[in-house]
Amino acid sequence: MGLITGLLTLPVAPVRGVVWVAEKLNEAAERELSDPRVLRAQLAVLNQELEAGDIMLEEFEREEDRLLDRLHAARAARVPDDRR
Numbered sequence: 001m002g003l004i005t006g007l008l009t010l011p012v013a014p015v016r017g018v019v020w021v022a023e024k025l026n027e028a029a030e031r032e033l034s035d036p037r038v039l040r041a042q043l044a045v046l047n048q049e050l051e052a053g054d055i056m057l058e059e060f061e062r063e064e065d066r067l068l069d070r071l072h073a074a075r076a077a078r079v080p081d082d083r084r
Contacts, residue, residue: 036071
């Protein structure tokens with residue numbers, strides 16, 4: 001970056017920094033949302049909540065389906081496609 005460009009874009013430098021941090025946070029969140037270990041732990045907590053009577057069966061089934069869909073998608077994304 002040249003001196004003139006550096007001086008002219010200096011006022012937007014904090015914005016670029018915020019955008020970079022937001023991108024890194026988004027990447028970390030996506031990794032956690034698709035981590036099979038995290039998803040299995042969430043399923044275990046969900047089972048415990050059902051057994052303790054903290055949630056109703058309908059809510060359990062809805063959340064279980066959502067978590068299993070995410071787990072299936074995470075596993076499918078990690079498996080290489082052998083059909084190519």
